[in-house]
Amino acid sequence: AQSVTQLGSHVSVSEGALVLLRCNYSSSVPPYLFWYVQYPNQGLQLLLKYTSAATLVKGINGFEAEFKKSETSFHLTKPSAHMSDAAEYFCAVTQYQAGTALIFGKGTTLSVSS
Amino acid sequence: GAVVSQHPSWVICKSGTSVKIECRSLDFQATTMFWYRQFPKQSLMLMATSNEGSKATYEQGVEKDKFLINHASLTLSTLTVTSAHPEDSSFYICSAREAGSSYEQYFGPGTRLTVT
Numbered sequence: 302a303q304s305v306t307q308l309g310s311h312v313s314v315s316e317g318a319l320v321l322l323r324c325n326y327s328s329s330v331p332p333y334l335f336w337y338v339q340y341p342n343q344g345l346q347l348l349l350k351y352t353s354a355a356t357l358v359k360g361i362n363g364f365e366a367e368f369k370k371s372e373t374s375f376h377l378t379k380p381s382a383h384m385s386d387a388a389e390y391f392c393a394v395t396q397y398q399a400g401t402a403l404i405f406g407k408g409t410t411l412s413v414s415s
Numbered sequence: 416g417a418v419v420s421q422h423p424s425w426v427i428c429k430s431g432t433s434v435k436i437e438c439r440s441l442d443f444q445a446t447t448m449f450w451y452r453q454f455p456k457q458s459l460m461l462m463a464t465s466n467e468g469s470k471a472t473y474e475q476g477v478e479k480d481k482f483l484i485n486h487a488s489l490t491l492s493t494l495t496v497t498s499a500h501p502e503d504s505s506f507y508i509c510s511a512r513e514a515g516s517s518y519e520q521y522f523g524p525g526t527r528l529t530v531t
Contacts, residue, residue, distance in 0.1 A: 335517045344508060344524040345459075352518065391458060395518050403510070403520060405459045407498045 324392030
């Protein structure tokens with residue numbers, strides 16, 4: 302079975318500070334990993350994805366994540382937080398197989414203060 | 416490309432009535448669609464996997480007679496909440512996987528259901 306664990310349900314940073322959202326996965330097969338962002342009362346927006354190519358993945362809005370197999374991690378980072386980054390962030394895992402759904406972590410709420 | 420729509424975006428219904436939510440892939444054919452449920456301040460929980468032309472596969476703990484899923488075409492899946500109760504109030508999100516794709520999913524904007 303696959304699962305993801307997001308460490309820290311709530312992360313607070315100051316505007317301009319580094320953003321680090323943690324995600325660890327568990328998978329018996331090579332995983333495909335995703336980060337999504339959700340704004341209040343809206344659907345999910347894909348930030349970036351890892352699909353077994355480059356381990357450092359760059360996404361939209363200045364976010365990036367690094368796949369570390371030895372640590373079973375896929376942490377999301379952004380060098381400088383903006384007020385508009387305040388939202389809910391979800392890490393998700395699936396496997397290379399038709400019909401397999403995404404399994405989501407519990408989410409991390411990012412707050413950005415001025 | 417790869418747009419998924421949901422209708423309605425927001426619905427209020429009375430307890431005991433049924434509500435149908437549509438999920439459409441607008442510019443691609445989706446052999447598989449997924450239905451998720453999200454309670455306030457919580458994550459998305461998979462409810463069921465819907466394959467075109469066959470019966471949906473429900474996750475453990477999801478009542479298939481209460482949450483009827485139909486995937487009659489390659490662009491449309493529907494979720495009907497039958498005899499809705501206030502505890503069914505939630506945010507329902509669908510996603511669609513394009514035919515031929517092994518992992519890529521595209522999410523709809525969600526439907527907010529409030530049962531009074």
